[in-house]
Amino acid sequence: xxxxxxxxxxxxxxxxxxxxxxxxxxxxxxxxxxxxxxxxxxxxxxxxxxxxxxxxxxxxxxxxxxxxxxxxxxxxxxxxxxxxxxxxxxxxxxxxxxxxxxxxxxxxxxxxxxxxxxxxxxxxxxxxxxxxxxxxxxxxxxxxxxxxxxxxxxxxxxxxxxxxxxxxxxxxxxxxxxxxxxxxxxxxxxxxxxxxxxxxxxxxxxxxxxxxxxxxxxxxxxxxxxxxxxxxxxxxxxxxxxxxxxxxxxxxxxxxxxxxxxxxxxxxxxxxxxxxxxxxxxxxxxxxxxxxxxxxxxxxxxxx
Amino acid sequence: xxxxxxxxxxxxxxxxxxxxxxxxxxxxxxxxxxxxxxxxxxxxxxxxxxxxxxxxxxxxxxxxxxxxxxxxxxxxxxxxxxxxxxxxxxxxxxxxxxxxxxxxxxxxxxxxxxxxxxxxxxxxxxxxxxxxxxxxxxxxxxxxxxxxxxxxxxxxxxxxxxxxxxxxxxxxxxxxxxxxxxxxxxxxxxxxxxxxxxxxxxxxxxxxxxxxxxxxxxxxxxxxxxxxxxxxxxxxxxxxxxxxxxxxxxxxxxxxxxxxxxxxxxxxxxxxxxxxxxxxxxxxxxxxxxxxxxxxxxxxxxxx
Numbered sequence: 001x002x003x004x005x006x007x008x009x010x011x012x013x014x015x016x017x018x019x020x021x022x023x024x025x026x027x028x029x030x031x032x033x034x035x036x037x038x039x040x041x042x043x044x045x046x047x048x049x050x051x052x053x054x055x056x057x058x059x060x061x062x063x064x065x066x067x068x069x070x071x072x073x074x075x076x077x078x079x080x081x082x083x084x085x086x087x088x089x090x091x092x093x094x095x096x097x098x099x100x101x102x103x104x105x106x107x108x109x110x111x112x113x114x115x116x117x118x119x120x121x122x123x124x125x126x127x128x129x130x131x132x133x134x135x136x137x138x139x140x141x142x143x144x145x146x147x148x149x150x151x152x153x154x155x156x157x158x159x160x161x162x163x164x165x166x167x168x169x170x171x172x173x174x175x176x177x178x179x180x181x182x183x184x185x186x187x188x189x190x191x192x193x194x195x196x197x198x199x200x201x202x203x204x205x206x207x208x209x210x211x212x213x214x215x216x217x218x219x220x221x222x223x224x225x226x227x228x229x230x231x232x233x234x235x236x237x238x239x240x241x242x243x244x245x246x247x248x249x250x251x252x253x254x255x256x257x258x259x260x261x262x263x264x265x266x267x268x269x270x271x272x273x274x275x276x277x278x279x280x281x282x283x284x285x286x287x288x289x290x291x292x293x294x295x296x297x298x299x300x301x302x303x304x
Numbered sequence: 305x306x307x308x309x310x311x312x313x314x315x316x317x318x319x320x321x322x323x324x325x326x327x328x329x330x331x332x333x334x335x336x337x338x339x340x341x342x343x344x345x346x347x348x349x350x351x352x353x354x355x356x357x358x359x360x361x362x363x364x365x366x367x368x369x370x371x372x373x374x375x376x377x378x379x380x381x382x383x384x385x386x387x388x389x390x391x392x393x394x395x396x397x398x399x400x401x402x403x404x405x406x407x408x409x410x411x412x413x414x415x416x417x418x419x420x421x422x423x424x425x426x427x428x429x430x431x432x433x434x435x436x437x438x439x440x441x442x443x444x445x446x447x448x449x450x451x452x453x454x455x456x457x458x459x460x461x462x463x464x465x466x467x468x469x470x471x472x473x474x475x476x477x478x479x480x481x482x483x484x485x486x487x488x489x490x491x492x493x494x495x496x497x498x499x500x501x502x503x504x505x506x507x508x509x510x511x512x513x514x515x516x517x518x519x520x521x522x523x524x525x526x527x528x529x530x531x532x533x534x535x536x537x538x539x540x541x542x543x544x545x546x547x548x549x550x551x552x553x554x555x556x557x558x559x560x561x562x563x564x565x566x567x568x569x570x571x572x573x574x575x576x577x578x579x580x581x582x583x584x585x586x587x588x589x590x591x592x593x594x595x596x597x598x599x600x601x602x603x604x605x606x607x608x
Contacts, residue, residue, distance in 0.1 A: 092490055186396055189533045210514040213531065222528040222605045227517065229493045265608055301526045302608055304569055 006048035006071050008250040009117040010037045010243060011136050012126025012149075013106060014051040014075075018086035019235055019278065021093065026233075029279040030061045031085065033126035033149070036236035037243025039283045040270045041124075042068040043291065044247035048117045050074035050136070052109040054082040064284055073114040078105040093234055094208070113139045122250040125169065126239060127151045130161035137168055145255045147171045147246055148200075149238070155182050167199030170255070173242050176207045188213060189220075202260065206238050214264065216257070223264050226272035226298050233278045237271045240283070244270035269294050310352035310375050312554040313421040314341045314547060315440050316430025316453075317410060318355040318379075322390035323539055323582065325397065330537075333583040334365045335389065337430035337453070340540035341547025343587045344574045345428075346372040347595065348551035352421045354378035354440070356413040358386040368588055377418040382409040397538055398512070417443045426554040428546060429473065431455045434465035441472055449559045451475045451550055452504075453542070459486050471503030474559070477546050480511045492517060493524075506564065510542050518568065520561070527568050530576035530602050537582045541575045544587070548574035573598050 012034030018027045034051045041047040048071040055077060065072060083106035086099040111132055121144040125133045133148060140146075148169040154162050155178060166172050172195060176188060185191040188205055192215035195203045203215045207225075214221040245260075245267030252259045269291060276282045316338030322331045338355040345351040352375040359381060369376060387410035390403040415436055425448040429437045437452060452473040458466050459482060470476050476499055480492060489495040492509055496519035499507045507519045511529075518525040549564075549571030556563045573595060580586045 187532075187534050189531055207514065210511065211528070220531055220605050222531065223608070224515070224526040224528070227493055227524055227526065228491075230491050261608055299608060301524050302606065304527070304565055304603060304606060 005046070005116050006120045007045045008041055008047045008122040008124065008246055009050060009074070009113065009120040009140070010034050010041060010047060010124040010126060010246070011050040011111050011133070012037060012124075012128055012239070013083060014053050014057075015083045015085045015106075016057075017084070017235065017279070018099075019233055020086075020088040021233060022089065022091055024232065024278075026278045030064060031235060031279060032083070033128075033236070033239040035065070035280065036239035036274065037124060037126055037246070038065065038070045039068055039280050040240040040243035040267065040274065041247030041250070042070050043244070043270065043286070043288060044266070045122075045250040047071060047247060048074050048114070048120065050111045050113060050117065052076040052078055052083075052105050054078060054080045054105045057082045064280055068284065074112075074117050076109075076112070078108075080105045082106075087235070089234070093231070096234075111136050121145070122246055123147070124242060124246045125149065125165070126242075127154075130154050130158055130165045133165045134161065134168075137165065145170050145249065147173060147242060149173050149242055150178065152178050152181055163198050166195075169200050171202035171204060172198070172200045173204040173206060173238070175238065176205055179203075179205050189215075204264075206241065208234070208237070212241070212264065212268070214260065221257075221261055221264070223261075223268055224298075224302055226269055226294065227301075228272060228276070231275040234275050235278075237275050240274040241267040241271040243267070265295060265298065266291070269298060309350070309420050310424045311349045312345055312351045312426040312428065312550055313354060313378070313417065313424040313444070314338050314345065314351060314428040314430060314550070315354040315415050315437070316341060316428075316432055316543070317387060318357050318361075319387045319389045319410075320361075321388070321539065321583070322403075323537055324390075324392040325537060326393065326395055328536065328582075330582045334368060335539060335583060336387070337432075337540070337543040339369070339584065340543035340578065341428060341430055341550070342369065342374045343372055343584050344544040344547035344571065344578065345551030345554070346374050347548070347574065347590070347592060348555040348570070349426075351375060351551060352378050352418070352424065354415045354417060354421065356380040356382055356387075356409050358382060358384045358409045361386045368584055372588065378416075378421050380413075380416070382412075384409045386410075391539070393538070397535070400538075415440050425449070426550055427451070428550045429453065429469070430543060430546075434458050434462055434469045437469045438465065438472075441469065449474050449550075449553065451477060451546060453477050453546055454482065456482050456485055467502050470499075473504050475506035475508060475564075476502070476504045477508040477510060477542070479542065480509055483507075483509050493519075508546075508568075510545065512538070512541070516545070516568065516572070518564065525561075525565055525568070527565075527572055528602075528606055530573055530598065531605075532576060532580070535579040538579050539582075541579050544578040545571040545575040547571070569599060569602065570595070573602060
């Protein structure tokens with residue numbers, strides 16, 4: 001039996017996180033953008049992970065990914081310690097403070113794609129240094145659809161490379177505050193207009209619990225967040241959203257606006273499950289029937 | 305010719321406002337909850353205003369209302385000065401600070417409804433002291449639908465009367481922060497559950513530029529705000545939204561959930577026009593065709 005080819009390649013960070021919320025603290029749990037994104041995408045499509053871990057990385061965490069049928073051929077294991085991050089969320093869960101960051105093996109990470117990942121029609125460049133995102137683009141063979149994520153750090157220290165790599169992608173995703181930081185525009189409409197000029201066909205601005213907005217040169221699509229009674233840990237919600245979106249889009253085999261709208265709904269719903277527990281605890285026991293039920297309920301909530 | 309009967313009665317404050325935003329300052333302009341709400345409702349239905357002004361109140365402001373076909377039989381003119389308010393908006397327009405409040409004739413205001421206002425099937429109790437809202441309810445004859453608005457001040461100083469009057473209304477509307485203040489719940493879902501226990505069938509939580517949420521015991525309706533490129537003055541946006549909602553609902557003659565969803569869309573769109581200029585400057589030159597065009601565009605933005 002030959003290994004099925006990968007439909008979606010996702011590149012990003014893998015971390016061991018320690019997270020404190022107003023009610024709970026969890027230490028040394030599985031985190032990182034590519035972990036959240038691959039977990040979300042795995043509900044919909046065959047997904048390959050590109051990232052790096054140290055020799056201290058728990059086998060149990062790898063098993064979590066394997067149980068979700070995530071392809072790990074692109075996972076590098078390097079002598080040393082895995083990237084670690086710790087942070088604390090304030091009272092209303094809106095703001096988080098980083099307590100410590102240890103890059104460890106992530107410091108010298110260079111993403112190298114296995115042969116069949118290079119052919120994958122969908123690619124998600126998770127949040128890593130823009131130079132590394134460019135390095136990935138040099139390896140792939142004309143994917144149908146590329147989504148790129150970033151963060152305030154790269155906007156502050158390497159806007160030039162970032163603008164260059166954004167220009168080579170179909171869709172850019174970033175947070176409300178990052179869109180404002182990048183462009184100096186308070187209005188998200190105006191920020192999106194500037195970002196579209198860098199080249200991508202789509203700009204997806206995430207607003208956390210207030211949903212998201214998808215901009216093209218011609219129109220805007222508005223999406224709510226599913227209203228949860230409560231949630232435990234918002235870490236990785238944006239990566240889960242984007243990963244779910246790309247997984248659902250890859251499963252559709254399409255790249256048109258309507259398919260993107262539907263894929264965003266799935267991404268948003270997967271993210272709403274993800275934040276119900278820390279790390280991948282909720283996603284690893286989530287069923288496709290639960291996803292479909294919440295998607296239906298959500299669509300009814302949004303119907304006008 | 306007999307005067308047409310009023311379909312919607314709105315009670316609230318009338319003020320002469322001085323407003324400063326990061327880019328502009330406007331002095332002594334027409335404001336107040338009942339002014340914004342009646343202006344919005346007047347696009348859809350025959351609306352009667354209940355409020356008070358002083359003998360200094362400019363005839364020009366009354367003319368603005370008359371031009372919008374607002375019924376002014378319930379407007380009291382009392383010897384003295386009109387209520388005045390001044391405030392300043394901070395950089396991102398999210399926070400506003402009150403600089404001064406002069407109650408003047410509003411201090412001794414007692415809303416008295418003309419005979420045909422008492423028969424109106426729709427009633428909007430704008431934000432005034434809960435005891436005055438109760439006084440209005442003693443005068444009306446079993447309206448089909450009553451909406452009540454309030455503010456943090458009454459939650460802080462007279463929660464008991466406020467809870468009592470809310471219990472006699474069909475729908476309560478308040479801001480996100482007010483819902484949290486009233487209930488001590490950060491989660492809006494949980495806050496809404498508590499507020500529904502006071503008696504109203506609907507709780508409408510406003511989130512400014514992030515839209516609004518309508519809660520019943522059984523379900524939630526999520527509504528976006530129309531995404532503006534820019535706006536000049538958010539003062540009265542909540543009153544405009546609620547007034548437009550009640551005007552559209554009164555025009556439909558219905559009170560069911562579907563009709564309320566549609567009415568909320570109209571309220572939200574009217575509010576999006578309102579904030580484009582200070583005071584009623586945009587609304588007084590707004591055409592029904594512009595409203596319908598934006599409603600269509602908005603529905604397409606929200607379609608999933």
